[in-house]
Amino acid sequence: MNEPLCREEKKLMQVPELFEKHHSTLKKTSLDDSTSPVIYMSESEQEVVDFDAVKEEYKKKFCCNTGDARSCDALLIDNENIALIEFKNGKITDSKEKEKIRSKIGESLLIFNDLTGKNLSFDRAYVHFILVYNKQKNDKFETERVSSLNKFVDVLASKADDSYLLEGFKHYQFMFKNVKTINEEEFKNLVDNGRIFC
Template sequence: MKVRFIDYLDSLKNTSYDKTNNAYMVNNIHQVINFDQFQEAYFSQYKKPVTCSIDALKQHNREWFFIEFKNGKIDNKTKKNISEKVGHSLFSFLDVLNEKIDYCRKKVNFIFVYNKENNSQSGHRLSCDDYQLSIERQKLKSLLLGVKKYIPLFQMGRYEDVYFKNVYTYDQEQFEKFVNENFDD
């Protein structure tokens, strides 16, 4: 059995569902590949238990966008889990396309969508790690000449140029705006 992406079409809304809190992170109906379901089918063809995977995959204008939704607080455990999801997802993705990792550096992007309310830093003293990747530091860095204008939060930038062409971190509102401006289904 050969698994195909097209067999796992779904909406962004459904792929953003948080079972723990019984809530959707976005209400957008743009069509994507439900990568969790794809990953289950991919591993079942080898009669193996499924590994963790990124939530959604979208192809647009000859590029791919992996999309991961996190409704809870982003802590070190969550970051480690995302790292595992990236690795497992890329292996199956590249296997189906019969490509190498260099393909991802040229054609694949990663979008991390987080709950702004659950990750607000206002009124709290920032830890060293939080400060390094905080919105406040991002604003300061954007004023410096020659510095990249957008710096992904939560240490997600470490995947850029290694696994992905671009990495973005958006809260739900920013993500909805990105989708509406960039994905024309």
């Protein structure tokens, strides 16, 4: 990458060498190569850290079986906020998938805090979690989100800096500054308008 993850004039933290080593883009980290043809859930060239790669190297350092470890796909750092981003091309409402996402959240935050020397207080002040899902493959969840009842809930929630989340994910709000469950179109809109952290 041409620019550092955090500009010199204001840094939230010292960026670990392991983060600097695994520069990537939102597009590359959003790749689902288990499908044919392969699918990118984002076309953005926004610079991020490939957090899966960070996890692989981190786990090897501690002699763990990396196959057992889970992590979010991307880590985005700017001067005032940080986001752990997980891209899910498949069903997000399946109980097994939800459990995988939950373990990714916990393990990613533990790795992040260990490498940066930060703690949960820092995470609540600066770190966001964003789950980006495939709208077409989660039509039932999408329908629930846009129902008239949930539109009303979202209006109220927006005033409370909250949003409609995947069932069971409100629990993670105590760990992060903000938690979002959004589809790939909404994510594109946030990225294109520089509003990922809004």
